[in-house]
Amino acid sequence: MTHLISAADLAHEIEDVVVLDVRWALTTANTPAGRKDYEAGHVPGAFFVDLDTELAAPAGEGGRHPLPYPEVVQAVLRRAGITEHSRVVAYDGKDSYAAARAWWVLRWLGVSDVRVLDGGWAAWTAAGLPVSTEEPADRHGDVVVRPGQLPTLDASSAATLAREGLLLDARALERYAGETEPIDPVAGHIPGAVNSPTTEWVTTEGTFRRDLAEHWAHVTDGADLSDRPVGVYCGSGVTATHEMLALAELGVDTVLYPGSWSEWIRDPSRPVATGRLPG
Structure with missing residues (x-):
């Protein structure tokens, strides 16, 4: 079983999966740039997810990116229309660092079918695949997250x-x-x-x-x-x-x-x- 998907295969399956855009970067003003990148163009139908505020809790005793609050992630996933049986693909700009965080967090919360777009947004655009600037409407999913489905270390x-x-x-x-x-x-x-x-x-x-x-x-x-x-x-x-x-x-x-x-x-x-x- 592979946890990766190519741009060509994602394009072929696009109608059957939920796509999450997890582009993560900082501008020179130290403000998140991922949302700006998403608005400039994204995989059609993709929902933006912010790593700092939705895939992590606020920085503190647990480090700079503690495990997220389950209810926050659940709200994000429901907005994207995710259900118990959804197939999910996450991508970021290129190297899959942020997308891998989404891959792990979702599986930790009990979403079992999660893959990462290998090469991210760079691979998608290099393949000449369609680009959208339209943000999809709330799809009202009903997934119930179950934190702790993957072990962790303290x-x-x-x-x-x-x-x-x-x-x-x-x-x-x-x-x-x-x-x-x-x-x-x-x-x-x-x-x-x-x-x-x-x-x-x-x-x-x-x-x-x-x-x-x-x-x-x-x-x-x-x-x-x-x-x-x-x-x-x-x-x-x-x-x-x-x-x-x-x-x-x-x-x-x-x-x-x-x-x-x-x-x-x-x-x-x-x-x-x-x-x-x-x-």
Whole structure:
């Protein structure tokens, strides 16, 4: 089973799926630009979903992008006409980082049939497919969300997994190593975590690599992980889901630490490792 769909296949199935536009970006004024991009043109029939306010709760003790309030997401999904049996496709601008967050959140809430448009909006337009500026009317879906359908890690279980299993840090190597930190107030990583930048799982076109298995073998140094749990974190629980999507394509089960680094560092008693090795 693949969790991805090509632009051509989405165009073929467009009448049978619910499409969510999850483009996510910041303008120079530090205001969301995803909505502006959506209004300028989107996949016909797509509903816009804001990652910061609808796929995450407000920043705080749980990090920069805590798990969303279920009732907020339910309202969004009902607006898009989603029911218990809906097939859903999410896309973002190109690399599928935000779309992967939607893929994970919806499945965590019990929406089982969710796929991601591989290559996002860039792939759709590159294929010369139709573009719309019309926002669809409320479709009055009746889905009932059930949070907790996917397991998660908290800080304690993430620390344990780093020692006893495999905990992947999906951020850039420089942030993992503590050499730079442009977003969070503390640099470094969870001791024992292995760096695996999510940017290395996609091509320059924004589509997932076709040699995912080979790349996974490189990340793990060829180790047999069949009996070891795998967890993933990043800065705030967004790009980690992208890596989880890549691994899901390989049949590798993973668990998200939603609070990620931005939650970990809120407690100064938690250890911080630096350097380019797990530590």
